[in-house]
Amino acid sequence: xxxxEHVSRVFGTGQNAVTALQDVSLHxxxxxxxxxxxxxxxxxxxLLRMVNALDRPDAGRIRVNGQTISNADPRDGGEAGIxxxxxxxxxxxxxxxxxxxxxxxxxxVVQNVEFALEAxxxxxxxxxxxxxxxxxxxxxxxxxxxxxxxxxxxxxxRVGIARALASEPSILLSDEATSALDPETTRQILDLIKRxxxxxxxxxxxxxxxxxxxxxxxxxxxxxxxxxxxxxxxxEELIGTRESRVxxxxxxxxxxxxxPGNSVVDITYSGLDSNNAVIARTARExxxxxxxxxAAMETVNGRQMGRTRLAIPGGDAQAQRVVDAVSRPGITxxxxxxxxx
Amino acid sequence: MIDITSxxxxxxxxxxxxxxxxxxxxxxxxxxIITLIVGLPMGIVVVGTEKGRFLEAPFGxxxxxxxxxxxxxxxxxxxxxxxxxxxxxALIPVTRxxxxxxxxxxxxxxxxxVVAIPFFVRIVEIAIREVDPxxxxxxxSLGASRWLTVRRVIMPQATPSIILGxxxxxxxxxxxxxxxxxxxxxxxxxxxxxxxxQRYSWVHIVFVILILFVLVQAIQxxxxxxxKHYGLPVPRRRWFxxxxxxxxxxxxxxxxxxxxxxxxxxLEGDRK
Numbered sequence: 001x002x003x004x005e006h007v008s009r010v011f012g013t014g015q016n017a018v019t020a021l022q023d024v025s026l027h028x029x030x031x032x033x034x035x036x037x038x039x040x041x042x043x044x045x046x047l048l049r050m051v052n053a054l055d056r057p058d059a060g061r062i063r064v065n066g067q068t069i070s071n072a073d074p075r076d077g078g079e080a081g082i083x084x085x086x087x088x089x090x091x092x093x094x095x096x097x098x099x100x101x102x103x104x105x106x107x108x109v110v111q112n113v114e115f116a117l118e119a120x121x122x123x124x125x126x127x128x129x130x131x132x133x134x135x136x137x138x139x140x141x142x143x144x145x146x147x148x149x150x151x152x153x154x155x156x157x158r159v160g161i162a163r164a165l166a167s168e169p170s171i172l173l174s175d176e177a178t179s180a181l182d183p184e185t186t187r188q189i190l191d192l193i194k195r196x197x198x199x200x201x202x203x204x205x206x207x208x209x210x211x212x213x214x215x216x217x218x219x220x221x222x223x224x225x226x227x228x229x230x231x232x233x234x235x236e237e238l239i240g241t242r243e244s245r246v247x248x249x250x251x252x253x254x255x256x257x258x259x260p261g262n263s264v265v266d267i268t269y270s271g272l273d274s275n276n277a278v279i280a281r282t283a284r285e286x287x288x289x290x291x292x293x294x295a296a297m298e299t300v301n302g303r304q305m306g307r308t309r310l311a312i313p314g315g316d317a318q319a320q321r322v323v324d325a326v327s328r329p330g331i332t333x334x335x336x337x338x339x340x341x
Numbered sequence: 342m343i344d345i346t347s348x349x350x351x352x353x354x355x356x357x358x359x360x361x362x363x364x365x366x367x368x369x370x371x372x373x374i375i376t377l378i379v380g381l382p383m384g385i386v387v388v389g390t391e392k393g394r395f396l397e398a399p400f401g402x403x404x405x406x407x408x409x410x411x412x413x414x415x416x417x418x419x420x421x422x423x424x425x426x427x428x429x430x431a432l433i434p435v436t437r438x439x440x441x442x443x444x445x446x447x448x449x450x451x452x453x454x455v456v457a458i459p460f461f462v463r464i465v466e467i468a469i470r471e472v473d474p475x476x477x478x479x480x481x482s483l484g485a486s487r488w489l490t491v492r493r494v495i496m497p498q499a500t501p502s503i504i505l506g507x508x509x510x511x512x513x514x515x516x517x518x519x520x521x522x523x524x525x526x527x528x529x530x531x532x533x534x535x536x537x538x539q540r541y542s543w544v545h546i547v548f549v550i551l552i553l554f555v556l557v558q559a560i561q562x563x564x565x566x567x568x569k570h571y572g573l574p575v576p577r578r579r580w581f582x583x584x585x586x587x588x589x590x591x592x593x594x595x596x597x598x599x600x601x602x603x604x605x606x607x608l609e610g611d612r613k
Contacts, residue, residue: 052482054478054481054482083401084401087484088484088485088486089484090484091481091482091483091484092483092484094482095482096479096482096483098475098478098479100475102473102475102476102478102479103479104476104493104494104497104498105498105572106497106498106500106501106571106572107493107497111493115480115483115485115489115493115494116483118485118489118493119480119483119484119485119486119489120484147572163479163483164482164483167483167484173482
């Protein structure tokens with residue numbers, strides 16, 4: 001569980017000051033996979049680095065599993081942030097993977113993983129077996145004695161994951177872990193993170209600029225822009241929110257020129273087993289010649305999610321009847337555009 | 342003038358050169374060992390105590406870091422800016438006070454060490470600066486202590502560069518050791534001066550040059566090999582590889598055998 005409360009961070013001073021984070025609050029529930037999306041420069045990376053105190057806030061408080069990691073103003077909010085040995089111990093419970101893997105090139109794969117165990121003070125005799133066990137978990141036990149340079153990008157990231165998880169943390173932070181990888185490798189790494197998070201009971205906070213990553217593994221997400229969180233919530237919540245930009249980016253249906261005499265209605269699905277029948281049945285029951293302008297559908301977390309944009313003839317009253325007819329738990333609909341004249 | 346035709350000349354030359362070579366190796370070797378012991382930690386500390394780096398605040402105190410950084414930088418700059426011949430003369434009273442004498446191979450080690458340490462600190466500094474900052478961050482995220490990070494991350498990554506830099510340092514010390522010989526420090530430099538210059542024996546000069554050349558070659562060769570062993574990147578022989586592949590493919594196509602092009606493992610995608 002990660003609690004980020006009213007966190008701000010300014011880099012530089014005076015005229016060169018850049019506000020990287022501005023009053024950001026987020027709650028990452030235990031056991032969830034939380035994705036922070038945004039363009040580069042939005043402050044995502046700064047936010048993530050706050051969680052394991054690679055950076056400290058200028059205002060606000062960070063707590064992980066109830067322990068205060070950083071507190072910019074301890075007089076208001078109780079206990080101060082941690083440093084030294086206590087911080088090192090807290091970091092053993094927070095694994096982190098990096099975009100460029102950050103493996104030590106002159107040491108072997110297994111030595112890289114062993115380093116994480118050495119950092120936790122694991123006795124020498126237990127390091128090697130544990131490191132090999134971790135490599136086995138990511139399917140790389142057979143490459144233990146190779147140098148990272150002998151591995152492909154995806155394999156290197158798997159070593160990064162093995163290293164991050166060697167100290168058996170409860171939290172995994174991912175800093176654009178798949179951004180340097182090709183699409184197929186990205187999918188493999190994401191599936192691995194998802195499988196491990198489920199098997200090991202991890203809480204995952206990841207940052208990415210790709211909606212595909214959110215769609216593939218996240219159950220909650222926050223959209224950041226210019227150092228602020230614009231919106232956040234579970235995917236189900238956001239998909240059914242009319243103004244949600246996450247929803248629009250996850251399931252883009254495009255812009256359509258207004259057709260005279262038609263209203264435009266959006267129907268969003270979050271967590272249906274099947275949706276096709278809904279539109280067909282509504283069209284039949286209301287005796288409508290509706291047409292589909294655009295649709296984006298995908299299986300997210302094993303459930304079908306998406307958005308369909310319909311053109312509905314017969315005026316706004318008719319459009320409202322469609323909205324009423326399809327709305328139910330798991331389906332949200334609204335009129336995007338009233339009849340064009 | 343020395344008589345080359347004298348029957349004693351060649352044995353004498355041999356023993357003179359042997360003694361001179363031994364003295365050079367002795368003072369250069371000892372100076373290098375002291376330089377390593379003193380210069381390596383100084384190099385690590387001078388980079389580490391920079392603002393925003395891993396030793397920024399030793400014992401939690403930023404001022405200690407700043408003080409260490411600035412004093413080492415000052416010493417290094419001072420040492421690097423004084424010409425060796427001036428440094429050597431300036432150190433005569435110091436050497437005499439510390440070792441009782443300033444003539445001979447033993448006392449010569451002091452100025453050699455004093456000139457080599459600042460040089461070597463710079464070498465270590467450059468090597469450590471080349472270590473990817475992402476690695477420090479990864480070590481930090483793992484909750485590794487500073488000492489562990491130095492041992493397991495910084496040193497493995499910086500070692501090849503430091504070894505190569507040691508070869509340059511050793512060569513410099515050999516260079517300076519000849520100058521020490523001029524003022525009675527012994528070694529091959531002194532052989533060159535007493536026999537070559539004062540007694541006009543070109544044979545001595547030629548042999549001194551030859552021995553120094555072989556010495557430097559050997560040092561460079563051994564240390565370069567060592568640096569490669571510790572991970573100095575070696576260029577892949579791609580061009581030859583490609584041609585071999587092309588030849589294999591051609592032969593295979595002539596024989597009508599399906600040919601599989603071997604792929605570079607580091608470029609290979611992550612397929613299952």
